[in-house]
Amino acid sequence: xxxxxxxxxxxxxxxxxxxxxxxxxxxxxxxxxxxxxxxxxxxxxxxxxxxxxxxxxxxxxxxxxxxxxxxxxxxxxxxxxxxxxxxxxxxxxxxxxxxxxxxxxxxxxxxxxxxxxxxxxxxxxxxxxxxxxxxxxxxxxxxxxxxxxxxxxxxxxxxxxxxxxxxxxxxxxxxxxxxxxxxxxxxxxxxxxxxxxxxxxxxxxxxxxxxxxxxxxxxxxxxxxxxxxxxxxxxxxxxxxxxxxxxxxxxxxxxxxxxxxxxxxxxxxxxxxxxxxxxxxxxxxxxxxxxxxxxxxxxxxxxxxxxxxxxxxxxxxxxxxxxxxxxxxxxxxxxxxxxxxxxxxxxxxxxxxxxxxxxxxxxxxxxxxxxxxxxxxxxxxxxxxxxxxxxxxxxxxxxxxxxxxxxxxxxxxxxxxxxxxxxxxxxxxxxxxxxxxxxxxxxxxxxxxxxxxxxxxxxxxx
Numbered sequence: 001x002x003x004x005x006x007x008x009x010x011x012x013x014x015x016x017x018x019x020x021x022x023x024x025x026x027x028x029x030x031x032x033x034x035x036x037x038x039x040x041x042x043x044x045x046x047x048x049x050x051x052x053x054x055x056x057x058x059x060x061x062x063x064x065x066x067x068x069x070x071x072x073x074x075x076x077x078x079x080x081x082x083x084x085x086x087x088x089x090x091x092x093x094x095x096x097x098x099x100x101x102x103x104x105x106x107x108x109x110x111x112x113x114x115x116x117x118x119x120x121x122x123x124x125x126x127x128x129x130x131x132x133x134x135x136x137x138x139x140x141x142x143x144x145x146x147x148x149x150x151x152x153x154x155x156x157x158x159x160x161x162x163x164x165x166x167x168x169x170x171x172x173x174x175x176x177x178x179x180x181x182x183x184x185x186x187x188x189x190x191x192x193x194x195x196x197x198x199x200x201x202x203x204x205x206x207x208x209x210x211x212x213x214x215x216x217x218x219x220x221x222x223x224x225x226x227x228x229x230x231x232x233x234x235x236x237x238x239x240x241x242x243x244x245x246x247x248x249x250x251x252x253x254x255x256x257x258x259x260x261x262x263x264x265x266x267x268x269x270x271x272x273x274x275x276x277x278x279x280x281x282x283x284x285x286x287x288x289x290x291x292x293x294x295x296x297x298x299x300x301x302x303x304x305x306x307x308x309x310x311x312x313x314x315x316x317x318x319x320x321x322x323x324x325x326x327x328x329x330x331x332x333x334x335x336x337x338x339x340x341x342x343x344x345x346x347x348x349x350x351x352x353x354x355x356x357x358x359x360x361x362x363x364x365x366x367x368x369x370x371x372x373x374x375x376x377x378x379x380x381x382x383x384x385x386x387x388x389x390x391x392x393x394x395x396x397x398x399x400x401x402x403x404x405x406x407x408x409x410x411x412x413x414x415x416x417x418x419x420x421x422x423x424x425x426x427x428x429x430x431x432x433x434x435x436x437x438x439x440x441x442x443x444x445x446x447x448x449x450x451x452x453x454x455x456x457x458x459x460x461x462x
Contacts, residue, residue: 004057007032007084011071015056020088020145022081029054032088034081035061039173059084082177085145089152093178096151099163099292102210103187103223105337106285107140107165109277110187112312113289114163117305118296121154123147124165125331126313126438130157136440141170171209179213183295185221185288186210189228190336204228221291223284240264240287250287253280264290271299274307279316279344281337314437316341319454321461325425329453331437333358333385335368338434342376349428351377354421355435356385356414357395358443370399379424380408383417385435386443414442415456422460433457 004015018030024046027033033050035043035058047064058070061077073080086092099120101111108125115122121130123142128135128150135153141164142150154162166184170176189204211220211234222229224239224246240248253262255278262283264271275286286306293302311317317329326348332338338355345351353373357366373380382396392412400408411417421431433453441448 002088004032007087008059008071011057013057013069015069017056017088020084022145023143024049024053027053027055030056032057032059032084034059034077034084036078036081037061078174079177082144085148088145089148091148091151091155093151093180095155095160097161098179098181100166100181100184100210100213101163101187101288101292102166102168102171102184102207104190105332105334105340106187106281106288107167108331109282109312109315110185110285110289111163111165112315113277113286113306113309114292116309117289117293117302118161118163120161120163121157121159122163123150123154128153130154130159133157139170140165140167141175143173144175147175166210168203168206171206176210176213180215181210181213181218182215183219183221183292184210184214185292186223186226186229186232187284187288188223188226188336190226190334200228204231208232219292219295221288223288225284238291240291241284248287248291250283253283269299271303273303276307276309277311277316279340281340281344282316314439314454316344317438319457321458323422323425323461324427325422326430327457328430328432329437329457330432330434331439332434335365335372338369339372341432341434342373345430345432348430350379350426350430352379352381352421352424352429352431353377354381354383354414354417354431354433356383356387356392357399357435358386359388359390359392359395363398366395366398367401370396370401371403374400374403374405374407378407379421381417381421382408382410384412384414384442388443389445414451414453415460418453418456419460 002017004011004013004017017032019028020032021027022034022036022043027050033055035047044060044062047058050058051068061073063072064070101107111122111124125140127137189207217236219236220234221238221240222232223241225241225243239246242250247266249265251263251265259274259276260278261274264287277286290302314329314331319327319329330341332341382399384392396410409420411420418433425431436453438454440452442451
């Protein structure tokens, strides 16, 4: 809790402020509502809603037509909001060190690996992790007030070093205003979030904004095997990948049943890596994490730590509840992410996939993903995956469009779909439950209904 006059210098009132937000739907009694200007929406339009929800005070950049305690700012209201968040949560960005990871696929895995290797706090899709504690968040890169709340939690738990996943929407909405990063890394850039960005070019350019948040002369690492990443212009740029023109080249890959060996070679150094995280896509993730940690930890210590990396929740997460088949839980939902995952499972005699597609998002990729799975796996069980306001059957129809294959089941109820997949598996099978990872909700219409793939799997197998 803070007094209003502590948050806004120009307002000398002792009103108790219990919370802050720029989303009127989150307003509770005693909250300060700041009517920011969003990318698509002007939150000034929701002042009345905030007042109805018993806000204590309102900040706007225009007069309101109500006799209600408020203050009209002359500065950019979005900047004012950031300042208020800093004061409310007692956060000074200069007290922190940040590493940033962006890209289409692999952000969570790479950022989580870095957090493990360095012992830093983490903010991303899997929430906030600090000193063994976990806190949930609503976005990959939280909205402004939630982001500063996360930093407050991290600070209160004795940490001032943070590795962050940075989403394209966070960069689009300028959530990182004032942030400066020690280093940033790009995992890859493929088509995604086109419902927001409209074109790949817009999406790519939005991702590229992250380098503007780098400290002077700080390093930026890019996936040199990704054509879109190669278009980034920055002075202190280092590429990594399998291509022989990468500054850090990945060579000598040998994969065993439970680990992979590879070498990272540069002009000056060579590092032999052993990792328990399988698949070429994880080689990329481990490589980027290793390179971004080199300025903080000795290479030999890093190499030893990589051998003992813990699995990342919801990312190629092997689940063992005593079943006789291999079971993997994964968040993969983009074409590239799904393709990489399936290709890494070719050693199994039978590949069974449980999947769906999100409603209200990128219909054009549904056919591409659905047809790829039908062509490259043995059985696909199509089901619900955050349908929002769309019909699940309609979404599945989109995924089946153009295919003449019949190696699939259509089961709308996700629990029943997973149960069906299990019934089709034997000791030589791998069952991939993909799309949701460790999400704890199902988005139906405008609600987030409690649901977890992990809990469902545990219930079915135990």
